[in-house]
Amino acid sequence: RKEVEQDPGPFNVPEGATVAFNCTYSNSASQSFFWYRQDCRKEPKLLMSVYSSGNEDGRFTAQLNRASQYISLLIRDSKLSDSATYLCVVNQGAQKLVFGQGTRLTINP
Amino acid sequence: DTGVSQDPRHKITKRGQNVTFRCDPISEHNRLYWYRQTLGQGPEFLTYFQNEAQLEKSRLLSDRFSAERPKGSFSTLEIQRTEQGDSAMYLCASSRPGLAGGEQYFGPGTRLTVT
Numbered sequence: 001r002k003e004v005e006q007d008p009g010p011f012n013v014p015e016g017a018t019v020a021f022n023c024t025y026s027n028s029a030s031q032s033f034f035w036y037r038q039d040c041r042k043e044p045k046l047l048m049s050v051y052s053s054g055n056e057d058g059r060f061t062a063q064l065n066r067a068s069q070y071i072s073l074l075i076r077d078s079k080l081s082d083s084a085t086y087l088c089v090v091n092q093g094a095q096k097l098v099f100g101q102g103t104r105l106t107i108n109p
Numbered sequence: 110d111t112g113v114s115q116d117p118r119h120k121i122t123k124r125g126q127n128v129t130f131r132c133d134p135i136s137e138h139n140r141l142y143w144y145r146q147t148l149g150q151g152p153e154f155l156t157y158f159q160n161e162a163q164l165e166k167s168r169l170l171s172d173r174f175s176a177e178r179p180k181g182s183f184s185t186l187e188i189q190r191t192e193q194g195d196s197a198m199y200l201c202a203s204s205r206p207g208l209a210g211g212e213q214y215f216g217p218g219t220r221l222t223v224t
Contacts, residue, residue, distance in 0.1 A: 004151075008149070032211050033211070034211040034212075042217070043200060043215035043216060043217050043218055044152060044200075044215050045215070046211070046212055046213070046214075049211065049212075087151050087152075089151075089211055091211045095140060095142070095157050095159075095164075095165070095204075096154050096157065096165060096167075097142075097144075097152075097154060097211055097213065098154065099144075099151030099152050099153070100151050101149070101150055101151050102149075102150075102151050
């Protein structure tokens, strides 16, 4: 079983739609959680941290359920520029990040 | 631009040759990481330095791989006797003390093709 599992997609949604991604992690000792974004042929970039209380950054909302070992990302009012691969990331301590496979999102005009 | 830089951006080599990649982190960052990414997968952790000390190595890092950060600034990753399975994007990232453990800044990567 992979340490961080994501649906690879692809997700194709129309501009303006709301889209949600989920991810699960296997190590209950994981300490912190993040979503990264990776554009085609580019490096990953931190999108947002994920807190137990849930957090929002503009159109993006991230949630963590430690009991179910489940992380989610919601994108509202999607824009063409949101097209990218979204990587679910877990910090298992000692600075080691474990990345999911990534979910590919395409926003269509 | 004071981001993480990597050199070369692309490397094509024949199986059995040795290759070396360089990473220059953001100047005030004392932590440096190497990852490997293959097509359709997320990055996989290889190793981590704090200053010049290599503090963790993945079991993915076989004895053909070695990484150094001699003065706590730039780092090199060497692969000896390359194999076709080594073909991948090699990503370097850096972070500074005080940032959450996941807030890492990535370089553009070195794409290695072993023929």
